[in-house]
Amino acid sequence: MKVLMIGWEFPPFLSGGLGVHAYYITKHLAAKGVEVLYVMPYKGVKVSSRWVKILQVPVDGDVGPYLQVLDGKQEGAASGGEIYPVNPIEGAKGYAEKVVRAVQEYLRTTGEKFDLIHCHDWITFLAGIKLKELLKIPLVVTFHSTEYSRTADRPCEDILNIERAAVSVADRIIAVSNKFKQELVQRIGADPGKIDVIYNATDFEPFERVNLCGLQKKHPIVLFLGRLTFQKGPEYFLRAAKLVSEVVPEARFVVAGNGFLLPSLIREAAALGIADKVFFPGYVSGERKVLLYKYADVYVMPSVYEPFGITALEAMAAKTPVIVSKNAGVTDLVKHVLTVDFWDVEELANKIISVIKYKVLREVLGRNGYQEAKTYTWDSAAELTIKTYEKVLR
Secondary structure, three states, rough: OOEEEEEOOOOEOOOHHHHHHHHHHHHHHOOOOOOEEEEEEEEEOOOOOOOEEEEEEEEOOOOOOOEEEEEOOOOOOOOOOOOOOHHHHHHHHHHHHOOOOHHHHHHHHHOOOEEEEEOOOOOOOHHHHHHHHHHHHHEEEOOOHHHHHHOOOOOOOOHHHHHHHHOOOOOHHHOOOOOHHHHHHHHHHHOOHHEEEOOOOOOHHHHHHHOOOOOOOOOOOEEOOOOOOHHOOOOHHHHHHHHHHOOOOOOEEEEOOOOHHHHHHEEEEEOOOHHEEEEEEEEHHHHHHHHHHHHHEEEEEEOOOOOHHHHHHHHHHHOOOOEEEOOOHHHHOOOOEEEEEOOOOOHHHHHHHHHHHOHHHHHHHHHHHHHHHHHHHHHHHHHHHHHHHHHOOO
């Protein structure tokens, strides 16, 4: 089976879960004999992989919140924030045109043929729709988020129209959780009969390899890790941190990640009187990220919208107790976590305090969460993806 897969990020380019997903799903598809050509933008750095052929397409300007991460450092982002295009629609149209031309040239020079097209998120959908028409092969689209969830319900209508076109034209649709499937049906107009739910997973190997090496800490550590955008709810984390600090004054809070909210979050921490207890290390990756998960006493994901939430599984892989927003898609899967309404900062603070204060609760959540997370693998996600492919090829 040969798959033409179109994305817009792949390590070392990352802005969130899509790049992680692309990395692992292509790796495990390849292990099962699926040949993938992965198409992505070229932004001055050549990307390669041992298991997947990568076709990079030169693009003018930016095609999304596109972060360049090299050797654990983030480059090209003003003030440590995300890079958003001035005109995302024109960027997507330009990317689509160049992808179509590059794929046509690739097919002409190699003589290869593909069985299907698989696109990831709205930036790639215009290219996928056009190539389905030209190549006369099926189209599968994976939604990792929607314009509603990315913008905290302040959507761009033109982007919504691209997403609506994709659910209409696609032969199959992959959603990353059952909760998110309902959003696609109710808000984007997807046919529920066309949707397959395939959950993300996490790679346990880095967590097994890295240890704290006897590191000692003087303070309980409460961790937030994610993009600093309205969607992820970091402001609710800070408000809860203020309440926690009144009961557990020795607690310290880490807000790891970059995004346009960073300056306002720093000001908010100062206004709340907890600036000396909140640390903003910026974007973290690799071993530093694993160590941060393991060092934390509790991981908090207070997302306003969260189609899945890979970071919750990563924290569980580190045996760290997890508190997540009730509307996160990952709560379809995991039970050994504490859940809370993102807006209920008092309840969030109460649960953070409980985890910090009660060692038995902390140990039970960490141990059981670890075992639960191990049952969700990229291998099974790849197997289900192949089943989706087989449906469109019948």
